[in-house]
Amino acid sequence: MTAGGTGTGPTTxxxxxxxxxxxxxxxxxxxxxxxxQAARLAEAALHDTLETVAALPVRRRVLVLSGQPGxxxxxxxxxxxxxxxxxxxxxRIAAAFAGCDGPALLVGMDTPQLRxxxxxxxxxxxGWDTCDAWFGPxxxxxxxxxxxxxxxxxxxxxxxxxxxxxxxxxxDRLLRAGLTVRDLPVLRDVDTGEDAALIxxxxxxxxxxxxxxxxxxxxxxx
Numbered sequence: 001m002t003a004g005g006t007g008t009g010p011t012t013x014x015x016x017x018x019x020x021x022x023x024x025x026x027x028x029x030x031x032x033x034x035x036x037q038a039a040r041l042a043e044a045a046l047h048d049t050l051e052t053v054a055a056l057p058v059r060r061r062v063l064v065l066s067g068q069p070g071x072x073x074x075x076x077x078x079x080x081x082x083x084x085x086x087x088x089x090x091x092r093i094a095a096a097f098a099g100c101d102g103p104a105l106l107v108g109m110d111t112p113q114l115r116x117x118x119x120x121x122x123x124x125x126x127g128w129d130t131c132d133a134w135f136g137p138x139x140x141x142x143x144x145x146x147x148x149x150x151x152x153x154x155x156x157x158x159x160x161x162x163x164x165x166x167x168x169x170x171x172d173r174l175l176r177a178g179l180t181v182r183d184l185p186v187l188r189d190v191d192t193g194e195d196a197a198l199i200x201x202x203x204x205x206x207x208x209x210x211x212x213x214x215x216x217x218x219x220x221x222x
Contacts, residue, residue, distance in 0.1 A: 012060040012100045017109040019067020037215040044211035047072040048112035064096045089161040094153035105147035110189040112208035133174045136184035143167040144187045
């Protein structure tokens with residue numbers, strides 16, 4: 001991958017995501033929502049996330065994508081789009097870090113409440129001076145952000161994903177490797193209908209909140 005983007009600072013920001021295709025994304029939202037409604041919620045969450053990333057002072061912005069880019073990808077924001085690797089989520093995250101030189105921070109598409117201030121400590125001029133890794137725990141036991149001063153795929157490869165212990169095991173892996181880890185705030189992923197409602201409430205002016213309100217109206221009209 002070649003350098004891209006218009007931001008400043010040493011960090012590469014990776015967004016790992018799926019193309020929001022009905023039946024392939026946010027399947028735990030079905031029911032109460034249809035596959036089409038779930039895909040619209042996923043698209044809104046992804047769009048909000050990418051717009052936040054587009055505003056951040058980073059060296060590179062990389063969308064690590066399963067599928068094809070669509071109208072939800074911000075124009076003129078300097079995103080590089082690369083395909084996800086084969087294998088489980090740990091292998092795909094590991095491969096994303098393998099494509100980076102220098103500090104890298106990875107986030108997902110399931111936290112549309114992400115705002116620049118949440119990542120300000122990482123992207124500050126001294127963000128990497130006192131730590132080797134940044135870790136953003138998720139409320140469901142996973143993680144929403146992972147940053148590595150020196151990206152090493154082996155720090156992720158083999159960590160069991162999509163369990164209630166994923167975050168704890170990933171953080172332990174970093175500590176066992178002798179890394180100094182700093183923590184970001186706990187965020188909630190959009191997994192269930194309850195998650196969607198809680199997240200929409202804290203980012204009321206977002207595309208995600210608008211998509212959630214529309215889906216709720218459609219469900220109520222059935």
